[in-house]
Amino acid sequence: MPDLAAASGEGCARVYPLTTDRLTLERLTPAEAEAIRALVDDPAMVRFTANIPHPYAPETAVAWVEQTLARMAEGKELVLVARRRDHPQAPPVGCVGLLTERDPDDAAPRIEIGYWVARAHWGQGYAVEMARALIGHAVRDLGVGFVEARLMAENRASLTVVQRLGMTYLGPARVAAPARGTTIESLRYGLSAEAFLAAERARRPLVMVAAGALIDDDGRVLLCRRPPGKSMAGLWEFPGGKLDPGEPPEEALIRELAEELAIKVLPGCLAPIGFASHAYPTFHLMMPLFACRRWRGTLAPQEGQEIAWVRPQRLRDYPMPPADEPLIPALQDLLGA
Numbered sequence: 001m002p003d004l005a006a007a008s009g010e011g012c013a014r015v016y017p018l019t020t021d022r023l024t025l026e027r028l029t030p031a032e033a034e035a036i037r038a039l040v041d042d043p044a045m046v047r048f049t050a051n052i053p054h055p056y057a058p059e060t061a062v063a064w065v066e067q068t069l070a071r072m073a074e075g076k077e078l079v080l081v082a083r084r085r086d087h088p089q090a091p092p093v094g095c096v097g098l099l100t101e102r103d104p105d106d107a108a109p110r111i112e113i114g115y116w117v118a119r120a121h122w123g124q125g126y127a128v129e130m131a132r133a134l135i136g137h138a139v140r141d142l143g144v145g146f147v148e149a150r151l152m153a154e155n156r157a158s159l160t161v162v163q164r165l166g167m168t169y170l171g172p173a174r175v176a177a178p179a180r181g182t183t184i185e186s187l188r189y190g191l192s193a194e195a196f197l198a199a200e201r202a203r204r205p206l207v208m209v210a211a212g213a214l215i216d217d218d219g220r221v222l223l224c225r226r227p228p229g230k231s232m233a234g235l236w237e238f239p240g241g242k243l244d245p246g247e248p249p250e251e252a253l254i255r256e257l258a259e260e261l262a263i264k265v266l267p268g269c270l271a272p273i274g275f276a277s278h279a280y281p282t283f284h285l286m287m288p289l290f291a292c293r294r295w296r297g298t299l300a301p302q303e304g305q306e307i308a309w310v311r312p313q314r315l316r317d318y319p320m321p322p323a324d325e326p327l328i329p330a331l332q333d334l335l336g337a
């Protein structure tokens, strides 16, 4: 049985918050009770849920948070609160959670996902984005092999979510609805870890890029600015580019450095520093970074790109693509900054 608290112990501090293209997902804390109550206390929101009462009193929200935190501490539940990355102080967009459940006829406990999105954010794909992040975490970090969802047949929005997640219909189920004092007919959907990972790979193909940290005699590093019109325009990056099919990264980098900066580099002058592995919205970037202190020719930008020679301790003054962030300390270490 997977332990849903497994990723919150010592040494795993960097697992949370999970981040997605638009959201930050942080573990539930007692401080969230009132913000959650304010969003959930909405008849349109609770219409399709089994156990959210309406009206939703402040003490009910506090009690729910307390109970949930107790279950989270036991590894039986994991609830994350989603906020927009561009509005971190704004009220939450919604919540997504996993819980372990056991019906009388279940041979083994099952892991069920649940989510809600505040009404102001409906129709923008947030439920799918939150659920994908949490399922990805469950599958990759917590050893969860199968995730279920239960929803009411008339909940069209949730049906779209489970379909977009790639879940398949498993059959009908009756769900206890304590807030209504009854049970309700619902539909069971499910997704295996393998199917989830296959869908993720198809949605986000792997792109291999080779990049170089050119280092001058003063220990400064060359950054190039992404020109207007390109993705992530205006950010500073290491020179380099995509590998051609079958091309080794060193060869690709040497070719790119000649094309972009008119310099000739020999393979022996490239030393690996580290790599970036980052999920962008439409592709997964894998990018080895090589240090290079020697080249031939006069370095001259060939594509009109702005360049800067940057002292290692000043690298953070230059906004870089998110994939590059983890490479900065490695480069600073190398250069003794």
Ligand SMILES: Nc1nc2c([nH]c(=O)n2[C@@H]2O[C@H](COP(=O)(O)OP(=O)(O)OP(=O)(O)O)[C@@H](O)[C@H]2O)c(=O)[nH]1
Pocket (backbone or CB within 6 Å): 209, 210, 211, 230, 231, 232, 236, 237, 238, 239, 240, 241, 242, 285, 287, 321, 322, 323, 324
């Ligand atoms: N060269 C380079 N590319 C980087 C860095 N960090 C990073 O995320 N990338 C991404 O890796 C890809 C490099 O592709 P590329 O250099 O061949 O092509 P491009 O800029 O025209 O990219 P595009 O296909 O996004 O327009 C881009 O999507 C770029 O945003 C970096 O430090 N150097």
